[in-house]
Structure formats: C-alpha cells, structure tokens
Amino acid sequence: MTVEELMREVLALDASTRANMAHQLLSSLDSLSEAEIEQLWIEEAVRRNAELDAGIAGTVSAEESLMNARARRA
Known part of the structure; x- marks a missing residue:
C-alpha cells in the first residue's frame, strides 16, 4: 500500500x-531528535520536488495558497 x-x-x-x-x-x-526531524523535512522536500519534476504535482502562488487557507478557515 x-x-x-x-x-x-x-x-x-x-x-x-x-x-x-x-x-x-x-x-x-x-x-525524534532535531537531526531526525531535519532529515524527515529533507526527504519530504525531495519527494515534493520529484512530484513536480514528474508532473504529478503542480505549484500555486503564495496569494492563491493564502486564499485557499482562508477559505478553509471560514
């Protein structure tokens, strides 16, 4: 899975x-130690970058991201 x-x-x-x-x-x-947490964030960044490169994920502007966050809070 x-x-x-x-x-x-x-x-x-x-x-x-x-x-x-x-x-x-x-x-x-x-x-988790600070080093372990940092390593997890590095792995997450690498995963997200790979998704962008593969066309699996896209990007949104900061403005759009903030609008989406505000809409979810409303």
Missing part, C-alpha cells in the same frame, strides 16, 4: 478516529 492509498483510506474514516490517529502520529514525533 502506498502512502497515498493509506491517506485516502484514513481520510475516509470518521472525524473522531482521524483525530485519534492524528494525535498518536503527532505524539510519536516527540521522540
């Missing part, structure tokens, strides 16, 4: 279950 497949399945769960999962996942990060 890919991360994307897992994410689709998790997002289909009810809100309470997702909240519990989110809490457990976030709690698991507390034990």
Whole structure:
C-alpha cells in the first residue's frame, strides 16, 4: 500500500478516529531528535520536488495558497 492509498483510506474514516490517529502520529514525533526531524523535512522536500519534476504535482502562488487557507478557515 502506498502512502497515498493509506491517506485516502484514513481520510475516509470518521472525524473522531482521524483525530485519534492524528494525535498518536503527532505524539510519536516527540521522540525524534532535531537531526531526525531535519532529515524527515529533507526527504519530504525531495519527494515534493520529484512530484513536480514528474508532473504529478503542480505549484500555486503564495496569494492563491493564502486564499485557499482562508477559505478553509471560514
């Protein structure tokens, strides 16, 4: 199962279950060192760059990103 497949399945769960999962996942990060956290961010940046290069993902302007974030908060 890919991360994307897992994410689709998790997002289909009810809100309470997702909240519990989110809490457990976030709690698991507390034990990581600064170096481990930095490495995870590097890996995420590399993954995102590969998606851009492959045409799987696109970019949005900062303005559009802020508008989307504000719309979700409303």
